[in-house]
Amino acid sequence: xxxxxxxxxxxxxxxxxxxxxxxxxxxxxxxxxxxxxxxxxxxxxxxxxxxxxxxxxxxxxxxxxxxxxxxxxxxxxxxxxxxxxxxxxxxxxxxxxxxxxxxxxxxxxxxxxxxxxxxxxxxxxxxxxxxxxxxxxxxxxxxxxxxxxxxxxxxxxxxxxxxxxxxxxxxxxxxxxxxxxxxxxxxxxxxxxxxxxxxxxxxxxxxxxxxxxxxxxxxxxxxxxxxxxxxxxxxxxxxxxxxxxxxxxxxxxxxxxxxxxxxxxxxxxxxxxxxxxxxxxxxxxxxxxxxxxxxxxxxxxxxxxxxxxxxxxxxxxxxxxxxxxxxxxxxxxxxxxxxxxxxxxxxxxxxxxxxxxxxxxxxxxxxxxxxxxxxxxxxxxxxxxxxxxxxxxxxxxxxxxxxxxxxxxxxxxxxxxxxxxxxxxxxxxxxxxxxxxxxxxxxxxxxxxxxxxxxxxxxxxxxxxxxxxxxxxxxxxxxxxxxxxxxxxxxxxx
Amino acid sequence: xxxxxxxxxxxxxxxxxxxxxxxxxxxxxxxxxxxxxxxxxxxxxxxxxxxxxxxxxxxxxxxxxxxxxxxxxxxxxxxxxxxxxxxxxxxxxxxxxxxxxxxxxxxxxxxxxxxxxxxxxxxxxxxxxxxxxxxxxxxxxxxxxxxxxxxxxxxxxx
Numbered sequence: 001x002x003x004x005x006x007x008x009x010x011x012x013x014x015x016x017x018x019x020x021x022x023x024x025x026x027x028x029x030x031x032x033x034x035x036x037x038x039x040x041x042x043x044x045x046x047x048x049x050x051x052x053x054x055x056x057x058x059x060x061x062x063x064x065x066x067x068x069x070x071x072x073x074x075x076x077x078x079x080x081x082x083x084x085x086x087x088x089x090x091x092x093x094x095x096x097x098x099x100x101x102x103x104x105x106x107x108x109x110x111x112x113x114x115x116x117x118x119x120x121x122x123x124x125x126x127x128x129x130x131x132x133x134x135x136x137x138x139x140x141x142x143x144x145x146x147x148x149x150x151x152x153x154x155x156x157x158x159x160x161x162x163x164x165x166x167x168x169x170x171x172x173x174x175x176x177x178x179x180x181x182x183x184x185x186x187x188x189x190x191x192x193x194x195x196x197x198x199x200x201x202x203x204x205x206x207x208x209x210x211x212x213x214x215x216x217x218x219x220x221x222x223x224x225x226x227x228x229x230x231x232x233x234x235x236x237x238x239x240x241x242x243x244x245x246x247x248x249x250x251x252x253x254x255x256x257x258x259x260x261x262x263x264x265x266x267x268x269x270x271x272x273x274x275x276x277x278x279x280x281x282x283x284x285x286x287x288x289x290x291x292x293x294x295x296x297x298x299x300x301x302x303x304x305x306x307x308x309x310x311x312x313x314x315x316x317x318x319x320x321x322x323x324x325x326x327x328x329x330x331x332x333x334x335x336x337x338x339x340x341x342x343x344x345x346x347x348x349x350x351x352x353x354x355x356x357x358x359x360x361x362x363x364x365x366x367x368x369x370x371x372x373x374x375x376x377x378x379x380x381x382x383x384x385x386x387x388x389x390x391x392x393x394x395x396x397x398x399x400x401x402x403x404x405x406x407x408x409x410x411x412x413x414x415x416x417x418x419x420x421x422x423x424x425x426x427x428x429x430x431x432x433x434x435x436x437x438x439x440x441x442x443x444x445x446x447x448x449x450x451x452x453x454x455x456x457x458x459x460x461x462x463x464x465x466x467x468x469x470x471x472x473x474x475x476x477x478x479x480x481x482x483x484x485x486x487x488x489x490x491x492x493x494x
Numbered sequence: 495x496x497x498x499x500x501x502x503x504x505x506x507x508x509x510x511x512x513x514x515x516x517x518x519x520x521x522x523x524x525x526x527x528x529x530x531x532x533x534x535x536x537x538x539x540x541x542x543x544x545x546x547x548x549x550x551x552x553x554x555x556x557x558x559x560x561x562x563x564x565x566x567x568x569x570x571x572x573x574x575x576x577x578x579x580x581x582x583x584x585x586x587x588x589x590x591x592x593x594x595x596x597x598x599x600x601x602x603x604x605x606x607x608x609x610x611x612x613x614x615x616x617x618x619x620x621x622x623x624x625x626x627x628x629x630x631x632x633x634x635x636x637x638x639x640x641x642x643x644x645x646x647x648x649x650x651x652x
Contacts, residue, residue, distance in 0.1 A: 227602050
């Protein structure tokens, strides 16, 4: 495989060097576990909101998004359009609550929040396992995506490319923790927005405008240009529900809310995150549609792999400087999601699971280094999984986003706002969400048994978990309000 | 007299809507699809309302009810238009184009994407100072943090 234009390579390498420098700075600034996991609650709203949007916009958006447009036509709109609405919903439901929790308790992770609310190691354990499975599978996919993009740029094999990328991510996450993560997210978010908007207009111009592209897409399959594309209607609607409501149950988004310096700074977070995501999603829409229309019209040869849509368009139709910025943006999208997952996974291994089993550290310094070790372990596990554990990655990929959303939307989104949610309800709901997610994934992946009408497994498990939490809580809540400590009740009623 | 938002009632509402979603998922077909879409809209509304029920208790429920009502109306009208144009031509053969897309697709792109999002994302800062995080609530939490002692309540600002 040949390397791309030297300008593209130069921009990508410069970008990686800047990220490394931020990692070194983060290492020097990180003195405690709180610094490492939630950056010591020191950031303003631009950093937190940009970091929230940048970690949600993953490699899936920048690389998989155009690929899905290429595959299913306008069906992918139902994922691409949700975030601008999802962020304000998350802000209304969880913004203040998460930050106040970090105010009244020593809350550093999402399972910490669950434990504080329900005072149950069992709930903490189930949630930790769900989050850990989600983190490792997502991270494995991100690392594969990173190898795919960087191999295109550098002209190396995917394995060499992923090792280079992993080394860079490892330096800044193992050393600098969330401090370096948020600062790089800020840079990565800005690059994503800039690159996306420019390429959107280039793609729009290349395709001859929306009407021309829509008519071309409809040549082979008229439904591809329809409101639900070539996929089942119920699948598109399930995506819309899962990705909108599920945003508030994503740990890499929700735990950013701990990090803000002051509650009053939350005010402008929803528009900043929502509009930034909107801008950064324009590229996947533009490239996905332009390439699909080009192939349908016979101007572009059919792609062997739908995920090639973005790299193909960038290398063939975009000025090298702009292409370099966008490739850097793609690397940024993947890295920003990866660093958040590494941080969350490390906290799971070093803090949440040991705590739920009764282990305590003798000093904060010891816990900080346990988290660093946890980060390194998560990276190695994900790397091994990406290349030697395809079955598990594919299996967990069936429920992906729902491994987080199904337990956390009911337990935190509803439970942090309703003092009638009980410990019993939370235990049953967290167990049901884990069993249901894994059961649906196994039946789909190994036996090809799926839900009827194209219903997405994750949306189904989210709905069922919400029913279980509220239903069991209503049956067991005669003493629910007495079981909540005063400080947590104040947060729930805030 | 301020209108109250009971989190108990909202939770029961969410339970009812989630059950309706489950039924819609299993029924499928045009009826299931339409029911599911409106259940989603209802879920969004109740989810936001339960999220602000504490603020509503402290200040007033009215601004939040208006906000959610506007959001629900926007989404309900958008979905009505979407279903209307989708079922007029479900195969999308020779469609009528609006602003570059078949009509139902144009509804998704121009009406479902940004209008409800823009409304809600700017409603948050608009309501923030007076109804979401007022100075008296901030003072209460500062006082609480100052008076906290014991291992269960450490942390806070460094």
